[in-house]
Amino acid sequence: MSMYYESKRRSVIKTISWRFFATLDTTLIVFILTGKLLLAVSVSGIEIVTKIALYFFHERAWNKINFGRRTIQPFVLWFTGLPGAGKSTLAARTTEYLRKKGLQVQQLDGDKIRAIFPDTGFTREERDRHIQRVGYLASMLEQNNVIVIAALISPYEATRRAVRGLCRNFVEVYVDTPLTVCEERDPKHLYRRARAGEIDHFTGIDDPYEIPRDPEFRINTENKSVEESFQDIKKFLSKYTDT
C-alpha cells in the first residue's frame, strides 16, 4: 500500500487543459451550425467566464447538500468469548467485509500476536499484559484512522474495561457461545488437551471467563452458520459504518 497524491500544479494545468478543450468544443459546435466565426468566438468568450463562475457556485451549493455524505469514525471492534466461540472466524469475515467497502481495516488476532511475543503465558498477569499490549496497539491504529477488528478471549471484565479506556470508540462484541458447544467444536483440540491436563489456565476449564456485563453487542452462534452470525454483526455494525 502507498499514499497517492496529485500536486497542485497538476490540478491547475489539468483544469486549464479541460477548459481549453471544452471551450474549443463549444466554439466548433456553434461555428459548424452557423458558419459564423465571430458568433462562435463570442459564445466561447462568454462561456469561459460564466462557466468558471457557475462551477464555483455549483460547488458552494453542493457543499450545503448532505445527500450521500458519509463520515465514518474509526472504531475498535473487540470480540471476546470462550476459546472456540467463533471470534477469529467472525473477525476475519468482518474484516473482509469492511475492506471491500474500501475502509482501512486491521485485524488483530490474540493467537497471532502471542506468536510474535512468545514469552507471554496464561497467568492472569501475563494475560493482562498481553491484552494491554494489543489494546494499546488497537488504540494507536484507531487514532490513525484505521478500523480495528480484534479477537481475543480477554476473559476479565476489568482488563476489557481498561482497554475500553485506551480507545476512543470501543465496541465490545460478546460471542456468547455456550461452553458445551465450544468444547464440542474444539477446532484446535485445545479443550481435549485441557481436559487431559496437558494445558493449564485454560479459560472455561480451569480459568474463569467473566461474562461481559454491558457489551455493545451479544451474539449466540449456536445453531447458526458463520454467514448467519456474520449477517447479525453486519446489521449491528451499520450504525458505525453508515452515517
Add this chain to the structure above:
Amino acid sequence: MSMYYESKRRSVIKTISWRFFATLDTTLIVFILTGKLLLAVSVSGIEIVTKIALYFFHERAWNKINFGRRTIQPFVLWFTGLPGAGKSTLAARTTEYLRKKGLQVQQLDGDKIRAIFPDTGFTREERDRHIQRVGYLASMLEQNNVIVIAALISPYEATRRAVRGLCRNFVEVYVDTPLTVCEERDPKHLYRRARAGEIDHFTGIDDPYEIPRDPEFRINTENKSVEESFQDIKKFLSKYTDT
C-alpha cells in the same frame, strides 16, 4: 479524525446537476447572442453528447501523463542514539513537518510507551522486549499507511536489525551526538543521577551503546541548532516523501 466518503449516488446526481446547469448556460449564451431558440437548443444538444465524450478522453489522456503525480510509500523513521542526543526533539520536529504536508504520521517515543507499560526495566532482556513491542507497533502502523517516527535509544545492533526485519521500509537515523555533549546537555538530569549511582543500566555510562554499522542517515547535532539539524533530515527525507 474520521474517514469521509461521498456515496456513488451523490457523485452521479452531482454530475447530472452540473451538466444540466452547464448546458443551460450554453443555451442561454447562444440564445441571447442570436435570439434563435432552435439554434440554442441544437448547440446544447450536441454539446451534451460531445462534452461527455470529451471529458472521458480528457481523463484517459491525463491518466498517461505523470506530471505532478506523487506516490509516497509509508516508512518507519527510527532515531537511535545516546540519551540526550536529541532523538525525541528531532522526531517531534519531523512529525510536525510531515503532518503539515498532509501525511498521516504517528510519533512513537520510547519514554512515553514505557510509561504505559511501567513494568519494563533496562536490562538487555527488558530493553529488547520494549523495542520489539514498539517495532511491532511501528510495523502495524506502516502496514496501514501511517508514517512512523520513532525515537528510542535502542542501543543494540541485533535488536535494531530485528525491528528492521519487521518493517517494510525501515529508515535508521543515527543521532551521533558525542557522549560528552549529551552529558553536558543532560536535559532530564539523568546523566547526573547515573554518575551518582542512582540509575543502573544507563546507556553510555554503565550500559553499552552499539554504534549503528550501516544506518540510512547519520547526523551529528554538535554545534548545530535543532532547526539546522532538522534541515539536514528534511533534505535527506525528500527521497522518501517526493517521488
